[in-house]
Structure formats: C-alpha cells, structure tokens
Amino acid sequence: MNQLKKLLIIGFVWPEPKSSAAGGRMMQLISIFKENGYEITFVSAAQDSDFMVDLSEFGVIKKSIELNSSSFDDFIKELNPDVVLFDRFMIEEQFGWRVVENCPKAIRILDTEDLHCLRTARQKAFKKNRTFELIDLLSEEVAKREIASILRCDLSLIISEFEMKILKEVFKINQDLLFYLPFLVDEMKEEDLLNLPFFENRNDFVFIGNFLHEPNWNTVQYLKEAIWPSIKKDFPEAVLKVYGAYPSQKALQLHQPKNGFYIMGRAEEANEIVKNARVVLAPIRFGAGLKGKLLEAMQCGTPSVTTSVGSEAMHEDLTWNGFIEDNPDEFAKKAIALYQDENLWKEAQKKGIAIINKCYQKNNYSNQLISLVNSLLINSESHRLHNFMGNLLQHHAYKSTMYMSKWIEAKNKN
Incomplete structure (x- = not known):
C-alpha cells in the first residue's frame, strides 16, 4: 500500500x-x-x-x-x-x-x-x-x-x-x-443564469474588497471622489454599497447615505451580496495578480465595469463581461448604461460565462x-x-x- x-x-x-x-x-x-x-x-x-x-x-x-x-x-x-x-x-x-x-x-x-x-x-x-x-x-x-x-x-x-x-x-x-x-472554478452553462436573480430583481452598484489591501482602499477613494459624483449627477437614484473586511476609521467616514454612498463593512456572505447586486464597480488604478472580486462577479452573473489594470490577464482575447474604462467620466457613463439597459446587461452576463469556461477551469x-x-x-x-x-x-x-x-x-x- x-x-x-x-x-x-x-x-x-x-x-x-x-x-x-x-x-x-x-x-x-x-x-x-x-x-x-x-x-x-x-x-x-x-x-x-x-x-x-x-x-x-x-x-x-x-x-x-x-x-x-x-x-x-x-x-x-x-x-x-x-x-x-x-x-x-x-x-x-x-x-x-x-x-x-x-x-x-x-x-x-x-x-x-x-x-x-x-x-x-x-x-x-x-x-x-x-x-x-x-x-x-x-x-x-x-x-x-x-x-x-x-x-x-x-x-x-x-x-x-x-x-x-x-x-x-x-x-x-x-x-x-x-x-x-x-x-x-467550476464550469458554468448559460442555463445556470436561470438559477440566479434576474435583472429586475437586482438593485444597486457594489464594490467588495479587503480594506487592508492598499489598491482596494485607493479604489474606494477614487469611486467617492471622481466617479460617484458623475453617476449621481446623471442617475440621482443610484446607490453604491461598499463592502470589505477591516474597514479603517477613514473608510467609515466616507459613509454618506444621503448621497447614496454606503460603507457596509465586512460582507458575511459576499456571494449573496454580489448575486443580488446589478453591477460591480471596480475602478482599480494599481495592483497585480488577478482580481478575485471580478471573477466572483462573473460567477454570480453580475456584470462589471473596471479598468485596464483591473481586467489585466483575466479574459485572454474574449470581450469583458461589461466594460473596461480608464477615464472616470466614461467609466460613470458605461456604469449607468450597464445598470439601465437590460439587453446590454444580459449580453454581459453571457460574456462572463465564456471567460469562466475558457480561462478558469x-x-x-x-x-x-x-x-x-x-x-x-x-x-x-x-x-x-x-x-x-x-x-x-x-x-x-x-x-x-x-x-x-x-x-x-x-x-x-x-
């Protein structure tokens, strides 16, 4: 033996x-x-x-x-x-x-x-x-x-x-x-999307990232200062919920419900939160490796808007499941379009499945x-x-x- x-x-x-x-x-x-x-x-x-x-x-x-x-x-x-x-x-x-x-x-x-x-x-x-x-x-x-x-x-x-x-x-x-x-991760089929919340049953933009990780903290600051004002200007009802383990006092001070910007703290079940969100926002400006949060979004059938650094090495030659945009004003416009256009959103979901099955089996x-x-x-x-x-x-x-x-x-x- x-x-x-x-x-x-x-x-x-x-x-x-x-x-x-x-x-x-x-x-x-x-x-x-x-x-x-x-x-x-x-x-x-x-x-x-x-x-x-x-x-x-x-x-x-x-x-x-x-x-x-x-x-x-x-x-x-x-x-x-x-x-x-x-x-x-x-x-x-x-x-x-x-x-x-x-x-x-x-x-x-x-x-x-x-x-x-x-x-x-x-x-x-x-x-x-x-x-x-x-x-x-x-x-x-x-x-x-x-x-x-x-x-x-x-x-x-x-x-x-x-x-x-x-x-x-x-x-x-x-x-x-x-x-x-x-x-x-495991293989996904398009019919698996039927087991996830539908477009009309999902609400809010979401970002998830451990606050001890400097690229995540910088992303939250960038969202608050440069991107969220543009989104709110053109889409006043918009809500962004920011989740992450180990939020600092500085991070908690960004909590501004009147402006639709919520610092939620640790996500007990990140998967459930992402499944019920309509769009993930991840305007990451520096970092390395692969972004687990963006792969998780694909698994949850949740389209995302990210940057070239955020999407780096994550999708080979396939189209992103949402948008890749480095300009903050364009980022905001693409985020709103993805949130409001059901057909665009559903197409993005399918692109996420294609990326999962080609790159992460x-x-x-x-x-x-x-x-x-x-x-x-x-x-x-x-x-x-x-x-x-x-x-x-x-x-x-x-x-x-x-x-x-x-x-x-x-x-x-x-």
Whole structure:
C-alpha cells in the first residue's frame, strides 16, 4: 500500500476565504492536493483570527509555529514532508533555509499570490503621477528579494499570464521554475443564469474588497471622489454599497447615505451580496495578480465595469463581461448604461460565462500541477542541478538569513 505523501504549507496568515481572494486561492490549493491524496499540515506564526477557516473541516492539520525559533527545526524534522509550500516570498525568506537544512529532499514550492514588486512599483508610479513602465521593476528593492525567492524554490505558482511574461522576459527566469495557475472554478452553462436573480430583481452598484489591501482602499477613494459624483449627477437614484473586511476609521467616514454612498463593512456572505447586486464597480488604478472580486462577479452573473489594470490577464482575447474604462467620466457613463439597459446587461452576463469556461477551469490546471510536483519528487536532483542561479543564491542568501535568524533567536533568549 502506497504511503500518503505529506504536504506542509507555511502560511503568511491563516486562510480567510471570506475576507480576501488570497484566502480563497489558498483553499483551492488545499483542495487540489487533498483530492490527490496528500496529507496536509498547515502552520503559521500569525495570530488566530475570528474569521479564519476551520482547517480541520477540510481534513487539514493546523499548528502554530514561532518565528526565529529552532523549535521549527524539530517540528519539520519529525514531520518530514515530501513537499513544502511557502505562502508568499516573505515566508520563504523566513523559513526556506530551515527547510533546506532539515529536509533537503523536500520539494519547495512558492505561491507568489501576485508579484509584490509589480504591485509596489505601480503604486509608486501612481503616487508620483507618472506612467508605470516595466523597467521600473529592475530598480525595485522588493523585486530583488522576490526574484531571489523564486530562484531558490523548485517551483513557483504564478497567478497571472502577464506576470509569467514579466518573469520570463524582464527577469529572465527559466520556464522550468514557473507554473501558471490562475483562480480555479467550476464550469458554468448559460442555463445556470436561470438559477440566479434576474435583472429586475437586482438593485444597486457594489464594490467588495479587503480594506487592508492598499489598491482596494485607493479604489474606494477614487469611486467617492471622481466617479460617484458623475453617476449621481446623471442617475440621482443610484446607490453604491461598499463592502470589505477591516474597514479603517477613514473608510467609515466616507459613509454618506444621503448621497447614496454606503460603507457596509465586512460582507458575511459576499456571494449573496454580489448575486443580488446589478453591477460591480471596480475602478482599480494599481495592483497585480488577478482580481478575485471580478471573477466572483462573473460567477454570480453580475456584470462589471473596471479598468485596464483591473481586467489585466483575466479574459485572454474574449470581450469583458461589461466594460473596461480608464477615464472616470466614461467609466460613470458605461456604469449607468450597464445598470439601465437590460439587453446590454444580459449580453454581459453571457460574456462572463465564456471567460469562466475558457480561462478558469480547474480540470485544465490541477492535474498538470500534481503531475509536475510528482515529477519533481522523482527528478529533484537533476532539476536543482540545472538551476545554478538558485543554488548560488541559496548558498549566499540563506547564510545571511540563517545567521540573522539565529542572532534574533539568541537575543530573544537573553
């Protein structure tokens, strides 16, 4: 009888699928490995939260760990995982050298979530009121850390085809170290729309996004200051409801019911809210990765209006399920048209289904991922031998990270 393979996931935070797309992505990864017979242990140094998922319900073992502590070394030696998945590059920096030192044969996978260097460089360009260019990435400090982490790992999961292109063309990363893995959902049929609320039974514009995520907070500010006044001018009855986990006091101060602008706070059931809204507004001005909120809108049969950054790498060559518009006045006009024109709205719904079925089918990616991981388990020595830059970085960078961590640990004991 074959022994179960062991997967250790080291989380940046405990998964909160109802709070962020990152939490949903992590649960998709857990599902893929679980379905393929892996025994999964999820550990994190983060504090428990009221909104984290109960991992035991998914057959996952949960354990808290400490930063800069040799207790992790004892733990991982005993567990002896076949595969270790790092949740974001900061976690690989913190624990990667310990994994190498104590379980050198374990396959190391990095889930980037999105390219942090892309998000950071875009945000800086935006704040300086200039156009972002790919060359900006080469001088970005976080890029040096993130790319080093990608090179040190056996495989990195990349959520966006645009980010795959950046990694290969700008940073010259070998394709063998990368695997494109978008959000994964079930197939939809047009008749599924009959099970969703109809046009006449839906009300309001809606935006959903975790307020701790800077691109979301900026989007809410942009809606309030530049777009909502134009919508209200031409459509006085319009209502926008803004939902998001962890709203700040600044965000709550934007609540203005007299103006049809509502800050609603955390959405207990985001899916139900989006299903009953008529149009999703997402004028995102900077960021990276894929936008989970826009894919969720498609699944809910809810058309959306977004920007070129919001729609980036999300729909291949297919027409968007609504409109893509970067000019705020045009954005407002398109939003009103989509809200008021039932035929336009229904056509947009169907376009969303086409995008889901072409770009996000679980079966198209999950089997490939498991096959690749299984191949790495068999051929890890050869794979690593050909990753010279990764070996070089591991030799030097891990030494500095290791000694810094050991210094912090010794300091904490005194």
